[in-house]
Amino acid sequence: MAQQESHQRRPSIHDVASHAGVSAATVSKVLSGVTTVKPENAQRVLDAVELLGYRVDPLASDMRRAKRRIIGAIMPEFESEFFGQMVSELEGLAEQRGYTLVAASSRESEAREKEILARMHDWRVAGVVLAPVRNEHGPAAGFMKANGMTGVLIDRVLADDAFDTVSADSAAASAEVARALVGEGHRHILVVGLGQQAATVRARLEGFRNTALELAPDMRIDVVLCESDVEPLRTLLRDYFSKREAGNDRPTAVYSLFLKGTLVALSEFRRRGWHCPNDISLVGFDDAEWMQVTWPAIAAVVQPVREIASNAMEVLFRRIEGEGGPPTARLEPCKVLMRESVGSPGSVPHSGGGDRQ
Known part of the structure; x- marks a missing residue:
């Protein structure tokens, strides 16, 4: 029974360190992307991680810090291509920094939006990307401000005196x-x-x-x-x-x-x-x-989508890392494609299938 429990136990950072023949601090540096570790030691750590199936526990790691390596994202809905792509872009950018993205939909409800944000605050997320239901003056943004949360507002926003904003022009x-x-x-x-x-x-x-x-x-x-x-x-x-x-x-x-x-x-x-x-x-x-x-x-x-996500995460991580200064408002240019559904009043359809820009 003891042997079975041992096999079911989640591998720890100390197990990885023991298997690789290095210290736990070295394992932590490798997994955090620190490049000063000797290449041979780094490779042994990576091999041990793969062999043992080790995963960083976001709820247990970095306990000396008040924030966890989790980024929250709240979108009005996930059905549209715009918000679906936005979450996908944000997730990839968060993971590049060693963070995990937790996304939720407000379902176009300001009450639900605030409730989700309160939950994320309880989880001590490092930061939040919020696409508000209405605008930058909603209850969720007010909750973030009142509780000193780090965040950036995207999409349905213009400018704000408390948070950076990124949206399409x-x-x-x-x-x-x-x-x-x-x-x-x-x-x-x-x-x-x-x-x-x-x-x-x-x-x-x-x-x-x-x-x-x-x-x-x-x-x-x-x-x-x-x-x-x-x-x-x-x-x-x-x-x-x-x-x-x-x-x-x-x-x-x-x-x-x-x-x-x-x-x-x-x-x-x-x-x-x-x-x-x-x-x-x-x-x-x-x-x-x-x-x-x-x-x-x-x-x-x-x-x-990609530009909004990239700039939102860039400014969010700068704030997480302690950068001060007044909030910024960034507008990203859109592309207008005048396809075949547009013509002069009473005209015949345009020929061809390409976009007219």
């Missing part, structure tokens, strides 16, 4: 969309968005509206905002288009400020038998694989 991207649609001759455009994403909607909507009206003062911009998700928006769009069709007053283009809105708009077009771009043009903020492979391919604003 939504206003500039929307201004580029406005220039493209005005250039194609559109003078009546519907903008679709989620009202609960205040910071994001404000930047995207204002960037689009200001540029469109500057270029075409006679531009008519209708706005449909939905406070929740897909089904209410589907009903709102159905009612909107029914009224406009009855009055022979429907827009010639739709700009959706979020990915699901693009899909809902396209579904409504097809239900009515409309085709892009000869019946109506469509541009969506955020790109997805289905938008690229459908015909016609849907024009999209592509967010810089």
